Amino acid sequence: MLIYMIRHGQTDWNAEIRLQGQKDIPLNDTGRNQARGNGRALADILGTQATAFDYVASPLGRTRETMELLRGAMGLAPEAYRTDDRLKEVSFGDWEGFTLEELEASVPERVAEREASKWDFIPPGDDAESYEILSWRIASWMKDVTVPTVCVSHGGVIRSVFKLLGAMAAEEASMGAIPQDRILKIENGTVGWV
Secondary structure, three states: OEEEEEEOOOEHHHHOOEOOOOOOOOEOHHHHHHHHHHHHHHHHHHHHHHHHOEEEEOOOHHHHHHHHHHHHHOOOOOOOOEEOHHHOOOOOHHHOOOEHHHHHHHOHHHHHHHHHOOOOOOOOOOOOOOHHHHHHHHHHHHHHOOOOEEEEEOHHHHHHHHHHOOOOOHHHHHHOOOOOOOOEEEEOOEEEEO
């Protein structure tokens, strides 16, 4: 298995440290530049093999825009990729759109619960997920990857990959920063930024 995984470029909500989840927030100018930069870097890495890869993205707008800018920077047709619903970001339920600081002011006990066990914490809301629940979706997607793949997804998805492949324990995976201007290489069970 060979996957190059890229987190979508920055959005205004990322810059404001808002819980974005599955809300469809567009890239900002920084995010567009990050996507193009990742495309140029990936073109250098893949060289003439770029067209031999499968290209897949989460169906959310910020990942689709990132993929299209990335492919354009690689000299490939921007729209020639597919989407997979399993690659959507973790749902933060009723907390989407809020900063942790705002939530701390209104529901400090729930924020403390999250901090005590971030991997397993499920926010309020009918569609809310924990990172553990998200990892079930990502495990299903990874099982179906049979050809070299370029994937544009989300921070939570990449956290799941780290945990699923044993590169990080659950709590470590739930806490670490996931850059938007780097490319993660997954090859035969090893994981590392390139």
